[in-house]
Amino acid sequence: MTSLNKITDFRRPLAINLANRAAPSNCDDCGARHHGLCDALSDDELGFLSRAAQRLTLPANSVFIEEGEPAQYFYNINSGNVRLFKSLPDGRRQITGFAGPGYFLGLASKDKNTFSAETMEPVKLCRFTRSGIAAVFDEFPVLERKLLDVAMHELVLGQQQMLLLGRKTALERIASFLLSWAERLEMCASGRLPRPNVAMPLPLSRTDLADYLGLTIETVSRSLSQLKRDGLIEIPNIHEIVLLRPQALSDIAEAAV
Amino acid sequence: MTSLNKITDFRRPLAINLANRAAPSNCDDCGARHHGLCDALSDDELGFLSRAAQRLTLPANSVFIEEGEPAQYFYNINSGNVRLFKSLPDGRRQITGFAGPGYFLGLASKDKNTFSAETMEPVKLCRFTRSGIAAVFDEFPVLERKLLDVAMHELVLGQQQMLLLGRKTALERIASFLLSWAERLEMCASGRLPRPNVAMPLPLSRTDLADYLGLTIETVSRSLSQLKRDGLIEIPNIHEIVLLRPQALSDIAEAAV
DNA sequence: CGTGACCTTTGATGTGGATCAACGGCGAGA
DNA sequence: TCTCGCCGTTGATCCACATCAAAGGTCACG
Numbered sequence: 001m002t003s004l005n006k007i008t009d010f011r012r013p014l015a016i017n018l019a020n021r022a023a024p025s026n027c028d029d030c031g032a033r034h035h036g037l038c039d040a041l042s043d044d045e046l047g048f049l050s051r052a053a054q055r056l057t058l059p060a061n062s063v064f065i066e067e068g069e070p071a072q073y074f075y076n077i078n079s080g081n082v083r084l085f086k087s088l089p090d091g092r093r094q095i096t097g098f099a100g101p102g103y104f105l106g107l108a109s110k111d112k113n114t115f116s117a118e119t120m121e122p123v124k125l126c127r128f129t130r131s132g133i134a135a136v137f138d139e140f141p142v143l144e145r146k147l148l149d150v151a152m153h154e155l156v157l158g159q160q161q162m163l164l165l166g167r168k169t170a171l172e173r174i175a176s177f178l179l180s181w182a183e184r185l186e187m188c189a190s191g192r193l194p195r196p197n198v199a200m201p202l203p204l205s206r207t208d209l210a211d212y213l214g215l216t217i218e219t220v221s222r223s224l225s226q227l228k229r230d231g232l233i234e235i236p237n238i239h240e241i242v243l244l245r246p247q248a249l250s251d252i253a254e255a256a257v
Numbered sequence: 258m259t260s261l262n263k264i265t266d267f268r269r270p271l272a273i274n275l276a277n278r279a280a281p282s283n284c285d286d287c288g289a290r291h292h293g294l295c296d297a298l299s300d301d302e303l304g305f306l307s308r309a310a311q312r313l314t315l316p317a318n319s320v321f322i323e324e325g326e327p328a329q330y331f332y333n334i335n336s337g338n339v340r341l342f343k344s345l346p347d348g349r350r351q352i353t354g355f356a357g358p359g360y361f362l363g364l365a366s367k368d369k370n371t372f373s374a375e376t377m378e379p380v381k382l383c384r385f386t387r388s389g390i391a392a393v394f395d396e397f398p399v400l401e402r403k404l405l406d407v408a409m410h411e412l413v414l415g416q417q418q419m420l421l422l423g424r425k426t427a428l429e430r431i432a433s434f435l436l437s438w439a440e441r442l443e444m445c446a447s448g449r450l451p452r453p454n455v456a457m458p459l460p461l462s463r464t465d466l467a468d469y470l471g472l473t474i475e476t477v478s479r480s481l482s483q484l485k486r487d488g489l490i491e492i493p494n495i496h497e498i499v500l501l502r503p504q505a506l507s508d509i510a511e512a513a514v
Numbered sequence: 515c516g517t518g519a520c521c522t523t524t525g526a527t528g529t530g531g532a533t534c535a536a537c538g539g540c541g542a543g544a
Numbered sequence: 545t546c547t548c549g550c551c552g553t554t555g556a557t558c559c560a561c562a563t564c565a566a567a568g569g570t571c572a573c574g
Binding site for chain 1: 345349365366371372398401404409411418422470511513514
């Protein structure tokens, strides 16, 4: 058995992502509470799942799902983060979401992939064949109910992002993003605003941020600088942000009048 | 039995919409092929469904799902079209999709509605309670597989729209929209480009178009005029458009280099 | 057939964010 | 420690689209 074929241990977070952002999930290392399918699965079910996948390790910045290519596999991320995006021929890029440990990728593609996925750091993931994942669903119909829930949550997030991209100003986009990122990291007290004065890890380059928010890196940088000038955030270093006044950020994000 | 409680005849198109645009579907009048759940349902199943809904008739321009309100009901549209949208407090609006006969609405909302829905013309629809729709799912698990398929298609459409809103120019947005609308109306030869020189009904105001594409009505009007000037489309009247050169439109929409 | 309300189109002007350009900070590698 | 390359920041300028304004078009209604 080669390393590529090593059986996956599925007793790890198994949240679902169906092409996009998904329910919050963290890797074994971080200690945070996990969400997703694993909550619903028995040991037997986990064992069954584990017989259907291959484990792979990918270096940083490798594109393992390419838009337009035949959709052969489904992936479950074990560690590391990936960006999901669509591109235009002239190089313009729109990041449609980020996927971290526990997310599923590729389920939305019927025939050809409709988006690309690229690792942002070294990534470990499990690969399912089409028939493998179908067998999993046949065996555990409960998965489908769960998946449907997550897919519908994805639709809600997609609508939020459409409002952001279609109608919000640069500053509103940045404020909205900071709050939604805090929510994704479960830094919000019971679904409300994030707690202030806590350093929030932000493992995204300015380029990623710009391509996610439909802006340029210069505008992203300027908007962050303005929020810093106005005392709403602090930027101790490039990969951390401290939210000083979450309520003020929320007022900007939602264009409170 | 009041008219509101009249039993629905579910022997009509029953495609699914989960908050957004959905798989193509047309009403009984139009004669086009229908997609969706009805393909998968027996007469018994349709009968079961019919006992779970109320039928309602709404006038034009009535908002029957309001963002932020408690999510009590699910709806299945029988006739007429509705717009789905999110708003900001200052009145900016983003239409996230349109739903026509056969579409389901409200499934994505867990607690509060995350979007609003407004009729664009007089609309007949069926209303399900939360427990009613749950019973339907318990009775016919096949529905869930179908719903999952449709939800995933919705995610794909959502990603397309994010690319449009985040990275495309006004002209590219209009061209993309015209092609996707033709696709929705099933005017495309086997999933390819729409047939040229056929009048395409376009029952949207310029305002709706602008709010869907993240533009202003003036920019929409100017872009359509330019396409007309360049000989790519004709506009016989405000509610019809003829695509003269679909390939050229596609080149613009996809920013072919 | 006239009136008025509303929508669309077109033109003139304004502006938010893109583009172009220069500089600075930081980590890798010799 | 120096240098190089890559990012991120900041400033100057530009431009695509928004905003402001006005003139048709269309349709309902008396």
